[in-house]
Amino acid sequence: MPPRDVLLTVGNEILEATMCYRSRWFEYLCYRPILQSLFNADPNMRWEAAPKPRLTDASYRHGFWDTYNELPLGEQLERVRNHDLVLTEEEPLFDAADIARCGKDLFVQLSLVTNRSGYEWLKRHFPDHRVHPITFTNTHPLHIDSTWVPLRPGLVLHCGERPAEPELMGYFRANDWEIVEAVQPESWEHKQRLSFCSPWLAVNMLSLDPKTLCIEEKEARLADQLTQYGFEVVPVPFRTVAPFGGGLHCATVDIEREGVLEDYFPVRYGRF
Structure with a gap:
């Protein structure tokens, strides 16, 4: 999957x-x-x-x-x-x-x-x-895409329960990135039985472009948060997939993209 x-x-x-x-x-x-x-x-x-x-x-x-x-x-x-x-x-x-x-x-x-x-x-x-x-x-670190999620150039979403190392935070801030803590997932209240995935699978979303994000349809709080940052949110029914090990980001992979290689971090910081 x-x-x-x-x-x-x-x-x-x-x-x-x-x-x-x-x-x-x-x-x-x-x-x-x-x-x-x-x-x-x-x-x-x-x-x-x-x-x-x-x-x-x-x-x-x-x-x-x-x-x-x-x-x-x-x-x-x-x-x-x-x-x-x-x-x-x-x-x-x-x-x-x-x-x-x-x-x-x-x-x-x-x-x-x-x-x-x-x-x-x-x-x-x-x-x-x-x-x-x-x-x-x-x-229990296992895959980065439910912990540190770049949403668009200059904006990254992170899981507040898993703070990043200070130098990583400094590197992003030194390059004028805004670091936003994700709201608590809706799935926190009704974690599925037999699922090995964390509730933070909620932030495992699919980015279609810098303005459009697909997220699990029940994550209403997350949808409201992302809307406040100017995103169009596309709700997708995907909750029953989680017990098998993955969210919308896991279940997709980009094979064709437009654009050129950008340098979003021209400023060095610490060991970065």
């Missing part, structure tokens, strides 16, 4: 991510017919694939989940900041959905499915971009 977990579009390139779940190793094959047709139709299309991982036991910390969830909150967050999580650095691993694209800048969340080796591989693969490793105050 979620092609954006597997495929990353950057310029005229579509890149197949490694994935780190053994259960998702073969998922890229579902999209191969589409990629083949795009490759055949467009002589400028670049079709790339990151090195397919072996996913042996050496790629995982044995017994991680036996102890991690029992740790105090502070220790969990310290491990997130140090990226001392379930993945080792045995081989590059990343999900495409852990990458937020803002023109020349690619923000790579280090998470339960993306390791530092994955970030390093992406940094070398995209030498014409600034590739940044980032973390959030989130004990």
Whole structure:
């Protein structure tokens, strides 16, 4: 269901991510017919694939989940900041959905499915971009698109329960971006049984253009908030998809866009 977990579009390139779940190793094959047709139709299309991982036991910390969830909150967050999580650095691993694209800048969340080796591989693969490793105050980081959501140039929506590291906030503000905290999701009050997704899947929205956003139809508070910022909101019934692992952003991937490569962050700040 979620092609954006597997495929990353950057310029005229579509890149197949490694994935780190053994259960998702073969998922890229579902999209191969589409990629083949795009490759055949467009002589400028670049079709790339990151090195397919072996996913042996050496790629995982044995017994991680036996102890991690029992740790105090502070220790969990310290491990997130140090990226001392379930993945080792045995081989590059990343999900495409852990990458937020803002023109020349690619923000790579280090998470339960993306390791530092994955970030390093992406940094070398995209030498014409600034590739940044980032973390959030989130004990179970998994995909960036329900935490840090660029809405249009100069405006980013973030999950208030998962504050960004101060230098990331400073980088955006130094470049005149407004950082808006998302309202609490409607799904907070009626979280679905058997769903592994956070209620913050509410902000996992599909941006059609700088003025138009598709969001889940029951997220009325979020719709009101986005309308105040001048967006046209298109409600889409999508709540029953969540238990299967994804929102509107997860379930889509851009394969054709208009525009040129922009630099939205000309000012350096801290390590950025």
